[in-house]
Amino acid sequence: MSGFAARLAPEVTTLALCWRIVRADGVALGFTTHDRDLVVAGLRHASAPGMLPSAISSGDGLEVDTMEVAGALSAGSITAGDLGSGRYDGASVKVFMVDWAALEAGTLPLARGTLGEVARAASGAGGSFTAELRGPTAAFDALCIEVYSPECRAELGDRRCRVDLAPLTMRAAAIAQDGARLTVGGAGADLDRFAQGRCRAISGDNAGIDARIVSGGAGWIELFEPLPFAVAAGTRLELREGCDKRFATCSGRFANALNFRGEPHVPGGDLLTRFEIG
Template sequence: MSAVTCAVLCWRVERRDGVAIGLTTHDRDLTVDGLAYRAAPGMTPSAVHRSAGLEADTMDIGGALSGAAIGEADLIAGRWDGARVRLFAADWETGATLAALGEGRIGAVELSEDGFTAELAGASAALARPVVEETSAECRAELGDRRCRVALAGRRRFARVTGVAGRVLTLDAAEPVADGFAGGLLRWFGGANGGLEQAIAGSAGAMVTLRTVPAYAVVAGALVELVEGCDKSLATCATRFGNAANFRGEPHLPGVDLLTRYPGG
């Protein structure tokens, strides 16, 4: 049988937490490069557009929701956000790869009654980003990154959840400084929320307020990791972190309000 009649589409999807799954349009499971590709006839790609220019290569992938592979709850929780996807054609008889058709990361995801549609952005999509940064009064670096250079080794703490009320968690450990976790990050370890991350809106003592409600029910004793945050102001950078030399903002640059000023105003 010719390679054309034996060709099927396969997807290798790797989440940010390291979990990898394989899906194929064939009517039975395949094994390619040691990974099992589950039969998912409902998975269909849009037209694959590849260009030699600088236009961004994008593609949409649609499919049916499956609790065993990609479930609605996990999509809503963001477990698949930013996942790396590789689309290729394979020979269903031999399991050999025939042609690479696209690679990128999952962007926007839309849910419908009969399934989902995920946008796959290729590597050239990065060319659509701004070349230079805009000025801002606040710092444009993220706490602990290569531009900020604040060491986060001593600014991460593990704690247990002792109570939950909507977005507010009560922990068995207090914050290091007043509102020290505001703008930081909370990571869930174990339980239904295991592997998910959530932004922290504020903290007070042993209470932490998240920006969104946890995707799944939280049980007492759940283990979380808390990473300190920064309000990105020069005052906090200088006094709390002693890092004013690496501040990536322009707090003293006049803003557009200068145009509305007038003598004596």
């Protein structure tokens, strides 16, 4: 910090802002306000698409710290298709300062968090976008209290469920697409066991995008919504079986009743409406 304080003292400085974005699929991108690319910590930080941050402020309270980043859509970095498909949803971001004349001096961290709402500007605005960066204190906005429910509150395969997902996950290939319905081969004849599961494309334009499976049948699966890009025949898919979160399914299908995270025998709100007319 003291080294950067000395670099801020002159009337003319050689400082630049940088930010590193890491998407959920592991892709890392770097950008800088400098007029040329900078290589920081082994990652090239591009001077395009000219991203500009809003004022950065932080405090010692529990208020949610947010800032905005504005930029231009570029085919070589951030594209309209990637934004629309949700590839940047929840991506981690680090904002820091560097001395572009002495990169060996290290970095000065300024802010970190995750990308919140990402919005594209109107078509007449030159293909630009704005993104909200939510700081670590944004986690305090989440409700952490669980309520009683007859269905399980865990997700299949998480640390509370503990079901091994390896035998429940398999590879398949897309044969045809009809909206949100995909005809697939290589995963067996009856695919109803994948209902409430997940489908992840591992090739093609949708590579890395994960979608929820609503239902399945004889050689087909129905997604909650169509994948953002057209699914070509031969696209490789990773299918993971799902769970309807009922106790009978947990016990009978997965033999996992000990880890069931629900209250199947607690009376529901409809108990008060049950009566007989004698």
